[in-house]
Amino acid sequence: MKELKRFILVGAPASGKGTQGRFLAETFNLKTLSTGAMLRREIENCTPLGQKALSYMDKAMLVPDEVVNDIVRGWLVNDNEEGWLLDGYPRTVSQAETLDHFLAERGIDVDVVVWMDVSRELIEQRITRRRECTSCGNIVQKLDEQCDKCGGQMVARKDDNLEAFARRWKDFEAMTLPVAHYYEAKGLVVKVSVTEEREPQEVSQELLQKLEEYSNKR
Numbered sequence: 001m002k003e004l005k006r007f008i009l010v011g012a013p014a015s016g017k018g019t020q021g022r023f024l025a026e027t028f029n030l031k032t033l034s035t036g037a038m039l040r041r042e043i044e045n046c047t048p049l050g051q052k053a054l055s056y057m058d059k060a061m062l063v064p065d066e067v068v069n070d071i072v073r074g075w076l077v078n079d080n081e082e083g084w085l086l087d088g089y090p091r092t093v094s095q096a097e098t099l100d101h102f103l104a105e106r107g108i109d110v111d112v113v114v115w116m117d118v119s120r121e122l123i124e125q126r127i128t129r130r131r132e133c134t135s136c137g138n139i140v141q142k143l144d145e146q147c148d149k150c151g152g153q154m155v156a157r158k159d160d161n162l163e164a165f166a167r168r169w170k171d172f173e174a175m176t177l178p179v180a181h182y183y184e185a186k187g188l189v190v191k192v193s194v195t196e197e198r199e200p201q202e203v204s205q206e207l208l209q210k211l212e213e214y215s216n217k218r
């Protein structure tokens, strides 16, 4: 049986990745590295990397591989002994190859890649149903007009429209899905497929069971 310490989490936007990521971090005692959060911190601290990243984000361009790779490398050098979960990275096969190379130099490997495989139809359904409270920020998956926490007004979120989603899905299919296949070819993927709406806890339990089976076989 293999101890699972080094995780990568892959999934489409609104696939429930955030929720399952928190579950994995708690269950396996992992530090989560979200490249989005990391980039924001570098920018806030005005580091050279942050300034470089900002120059691309200002132009609404994707931050290039080399900048993201540097940020992740810097983080991994300092947190080598601990378990970790990478969320939002690697985002491209090129980033995955760089990561593999970097880890191999240090004599370590990715232990498992968790793939949240949620159907496009279901994600579209989630996005069109999602409502946010204008007063307290409460987010629900139902078409309420009034917040059940504070009574505030519920509205659709600005980014929650099918047009914006179609663009993000295209990026996901073109860049990130190949990352899942790249690791699948190495036998490292544990995939949870969700085609009908289920409770997040139920999905977590299925994920945990699959991870146990996976680690027993290794």
Ligand SMILES: [Zn+2]
Binding pocket: 133, 134, 135, 136, 137, 138, 147, 148, 149, 150, 151, 152
């Ligand atoms: Zn509210």
